[in-house]
Amino acid sequence: MSLPDRYNFRSAEPRLAQFWHDAQTYAFQPDGSAPVYTIDTPPPTVSGELHIGHCYSYTQADVIARFHRMLGERVLYPMGFDDNGLPTERFVEKTIKRKALEMELPEFLEQCHTLIHQAEERFETFWRRLSLSIDWCYRYSTISPQAQRTSQWSFIQLYQAKRVYALPAPTLWCPECQTAIAQAEVDDTTLSTRFSTLAFTLENGTTLPIATTRPELLSACAAIFVHPSDARYAGLIGTHASLASASFASRECIEVPILADEAVDPIKGSGAVMCCTFGDSTDVRWWRTHQLPLLAAIGRDGRMTELAGPLAGLSVPQARKRILEILAEQGLILQQETIEHNVGVHERCGTPVEYLHTRQWFIRVLDQKERFLEAGRQIRWTPAFMQARYEHWVENLQWDWCISRQRFLGVPIPAWTCRACGQLLLASREQLPIDPRTTAPEQPCSCGSMEFEPERDVMDTWATSSCSPLIIANWVDDPERFARHFPASLRPQAHDIIRTWAFYTIVKGLYHTGEIPWREVLVSGHALSAERSKISKSKGNSHAGGPLELVERESADALRYWATSIKPGLDTPFHPELIANGRRLVTKLWNASRFAARHLQELSPEEIASTQEPAGLLPTDRWLLARLAHTIEHATRELRESDYAAARAEVERFFWSDLCDNYLELVKARLYNGMGEHTQAARWTLYQALLAVIKLLAPYMPFVTEEIYQGLFQEREGASSLHLASWPQAPAWWQSARAEADGQALLDLLKQVRRYKAEQGLSVGAELERLELSIRPDLKDMLETALVDLKSATRARELLFTPQEMEAGVSLTRQEAS
Template identity: 65%
Template sequence: MLPNRYDFREAEPRLARFWELNNVYGYDPAGLGQHFTIDTPPLTVSGQLHIGHCYSYTQADAIARYRRMRGGHVYYPMGFDDNGLATERFVEKTIKHKATEIGRDAFINACLELTQQTEGRFETLWRRLSLSVDWRYRYSSISHEARRVSQWSFIQLYQQGLTYTQFAPTLWCPECQTAIAQAEVNDASLPTRFSTIAFRLPGGGILPIATTRPELLPACVAIFVHPDDPRYRHLIGKTARIDSGAFSGSPELAVPILADELADPSRGSGAVMCCTFGDSTDVRWWHTHHLPLRAAIGRDGHMTGLAGSYAGLTVQQARRRILTYLEETGQIISEETIEHDVGTHERCGTPIEYLHTRQWFIRVLDQKERLLEAGRKIRWHPEHMRIRYEHWVEHLQWDWCISRQRYFGIPFPAWICRACGETMLASLEQLPVDPQTTQPLVACACGSTDFEPEPDVMDTWATSSCTPMIIGRWIDDPAWFAQHFPASLRPQAHDIIRTWAFYTIVKSLYHTNDIPWREVMISGHGLSADRRKLSKSKEHNEVGPMEIMEKESADALRYWATTGRTGADSPLSPENIATGRRLVTKLWNASRFAESRLERFTNGARPAALLPTDRWLLSRLARTIAGATAELDRYEYAAARAEIDRFFWSDLCDNYLELAKARLYSEAGAAHYAAQWTLYQALLAVLKLLAPFLPYITEEIYQGLFRQWDGASSIHLASWPSEQPEWIDTEAEAIGETLLGLLRQVRRYKAERGQSVGAELASLRISGHLQPAQRASLEMAMVDLKSATRAKQIVLEEGAEDGGSQMLKDNELLIEV
């Protein structure tokens, strides 16, 4: 029996324990039928979870629950991405020490301890939110299995010639002191001094050079002009000079003037200095024109000895000092402040540099067409998100840099032979391996056994890109892998299309020549109330998800999370959360009413004597089931829930329960059973339709009321409502609309007179040119219309058809239909 009041604070933890004890969300690998594998995003362990995570993960969970109720065996593991730069920065911030301050081993131990604690908190929150994960399959990207897969992936790519190492200009973060990949660079618009500097020409002329980076002057190796620029064509091949006594090792800097079509005559003065390196154009010119390499900025973001007396200064300090020197020596022509686009590291916001370093890369630039073709084989939801993927692939400028100069990551399973310089790889049996503490099993081909361990670790994306292979047990269980690869679904946010989606497609193509998943569902971001994106690693003032759930319920938070359409950002909405709470309350109250009316109910065959009101509701229910099912098949969870909401609030509660109330309160008879049967079908279907969105309240009602008839151990293991095309009845829908129109006019009549909805009406006369079938249906529905309008007498009569209403005398109403 359902109690008077639903206490979510008591019920939600109790139901969570019930699901865990009964393994409700357990995956059965041997189950017959369809298996639905979800490649769930492994959460980066870099801070605390916020409502934005609840937003996107709830959407994926709604799909998992829907697929389970449709009869699929849902393999829904949860992972944690707990190695790499984001985790290192989180640990450094927490322990208040840099990794270099405490040493490699101590720092790795600190990372392992803190990530385990944090992952425990993550799991607690996910269980409270009721993600229907099978926690037996929880994994982490630093685990033994994940390291083994990641290292074996590297070895295979190396053997196929798809990965290589070289000294080359690399995107570099001076704050994190590591190389980064193109996908980790964000564009930021920053106010910058735009200075035009005077280079001297032979014969006394001046060549104006505009720059935002005067600190790179010590690394200037050439000046470029367009070969067809008439202003400078005569200078090509000559030398330009500038006084540099304070910021270089010599009193004067002399560089050649060269021609290249990449020099844009319309930008600045049209003459551009090339430094090694300020941007990707500098890299291209350096390579194309075989220019010398001059490194003015070191790995720590400080000036090198090339900067003369300014060596050791930070970039910003050197910029100010060099500009002051140039101004004092009369070498600045003009200055202005502009908004300048700067590439910054997504992890820390530091402007990136281009440094010449040794790194490992995976080839992607020569595979663009293949990668585009793979993207088109995947079904994207929403479809337009595929364009983001294609735009990223088409505009790639670098191969994928996978090496990082950090401690807490998966080591490259490789050594360098000190005798001949060859790379030695670990064997599969050795994996996972740390080359810092382990030696190769065999000697080098040259006979030497003296090896230098590969010092770097792999970028975290090099492992996260293997998640379909990690959950698919790629190395060790071919049968399991065949069952789960390609995965059925990848749910993820739109901002990591360029990283997680792209990198996973790369790895899957290279290793299996297949796509990693059949479908991708892209989520937006759950934003702060003022529409800012939230971050685990940055401070914000938003109330945490656990606090919201304790105050409003997990179901209410999930309601908000499934309000935004697929792929769209949505700010935290207290109004939507409150609407979710009201829906929970309304479900409870409607179910308590139904419980009192379903006493002695036996769920038998469809009654032969359904009234028009019953047939109307069942027809609307059939359309709602079909519509919601179709929307969920398209991953449009918000549209599906909106359909269900409309049916429950309007059709069932506001209208049908009012119309059928008299029959439901009667003690027996065919009409009474017809109303009972219709109410049972409608309310049970609503609970099942809402179960993926509101798992707690729907389970509580199911256990207390419907399980006795429906028979499943949990609503989440019950069958999804079957589509019922035979219930669709256009004539009944037309009569239903007529009844609702009559009911609205009666309610308006009472409201205008300050009467309650339940006030009695002495007489209701319905006038119009009715077809015989219409008249017969209205006469059959008379008991329901009387119940809803509280009319003592209803009279059908022939008359005009203008759709109006008028008061005949006190408490009597004429409605023309």
């Protein structure tokens, strides 16, 4: 039993990572009777390089995976890559410096697959270096044949259940990405803009002021709305208002009806508001409710249509500026001010979204809100307050889930439309995965025609990643595996995708199986930059350098220490000082283990294996064992609740304070001066405490704890790896309130002696000739039993006890320095 003088993480960490890989330490064990613990791991998007924020969230989930594995559960911890869809397309376009629209589809897709493969290999290399305890045999990607098969079968089932439908309808649209998007992909941002009050003309020739931030939509104005109870406009309902528009619209004059609707805010602007098709969701509602004409002023490319007359082809900002200039020249602007207002932008590119009338595919969700809310209440959310975020999202849903995208790298919609009769034909299960753009149906339409128009859209990446628990459980093809792994035990994910990934996966789970897809959601916060913004690939604001560079400089264990220092769900800035604390803990663990090594080797295998209370235990030993029992119980309870930070804090406190600062100081004399059974008792207690500490810290710092285990414990404990060893359990006899109270009395005395030495300018190790202690009578026997340890820690040659009734229990009454 020995350890080198110094721990070199640069050589140890890669060596141990290879050891775990070769030994398949983290492989899922399909055979056995132990409970299965399945983790629905977030598949990172392949849209750039990994950054420090990924280390933050993925390490937290890994701690929970390692904990459950050491509990003896059969842990399936897979890894996926979300490599289809718009994020990957944008990454490829940025990398090759060419737009997808500038290339032939096969060439662009080939570029995508090449870069995807390279990125995913880099990702896996880093995850192994960070020591995520993934079973890489279960690696998947959302563009793989299996994932496509699952996603397409999901589409077919939902269509057959009348949960999926296609409809030409107002749709959220990103002009930059030139595709429809879902409500969940829209972020709110505050932008500065001009709030202009325009002069519409009423039928009697008077002016009706209309305030707007979007004059570029004037050519699509379909009506003006006022509140039915607004006395100012009661006489105008049913009449018309007009605005000369030949200079910025295809029609010479915009003439629209004035209608009443309770959705109008009478105190906003002039209290009269124009409805254009479409400026926002209110316009959409009015258009449907009042059966207004459909006028499209903005095209799919974000430029003005022919409806804008001479301004056709201009971008929205260009058209807005030019129309305001024209209106000002005509004297039709009554008032202008600059305001800050909320604008919906596409989360992927930051472009303000539009509402365009296009044919899209939707999954019905609006009619099932109560079902989804109830499902959320049956899930354990960690932290609990994240459930409110989920409920707020569901309660405020306004649209069914739009799943079709007018893009290229995605899972194709597995359907064709008969050109003769218009009937939709779905692919068969056996055909999946399939691309209808390149493969024809196997049978004719029911009308007899063989002429089909393929669906050319692809599904949004969320439509596939929402199937992640179905993918890892092989829902389509392996019923036995599916029954074993669905529902999953844990879904780790960030809080900003509760509205997307969490919600959409719950939708799919309920629709396909009638079950909630997992029992617990562990929500992580974000790592923040120095400017306290979310660290992301797109922002390039990870000032700490690349994560691999950081690991090679600081160690994976130190980085994992930082990542698990904050409670679940909370954002935190990148803290170099926490990484430094992690390095200090690694060093202290190593030094304490080296100190212990020479003493632990004196224990026989029989002494270690015995479950009986050893002879020779002193109050000091019993105190440490009681404190260790409390620590194990506390850490286990917190980890079962997924509070990795609270659990680690308790273990650290025990290690630094109880074990190193106090116990080792108290028992040094016994360890160094052979005292028979009392020395063996101290060695046995130290063995139990150190082994428990490295087990309790193994999920957090897998490398240094494994190195200590292999050097000091493996031969005697038997498990090939610390990470396959059993989680520590304290025998009932360790737990003792009396032992803890006795230990506290010893520590109070030790604290007083240390204070005295500091006041006298003496070192902690300075010898004292004599110490006199006033003690409660009930402590006398215990203190006399622990005399050898007291002398060892205080360095006093003589200790005298004077009985005295008092609350404190022990006090220092007289001392003499040598």
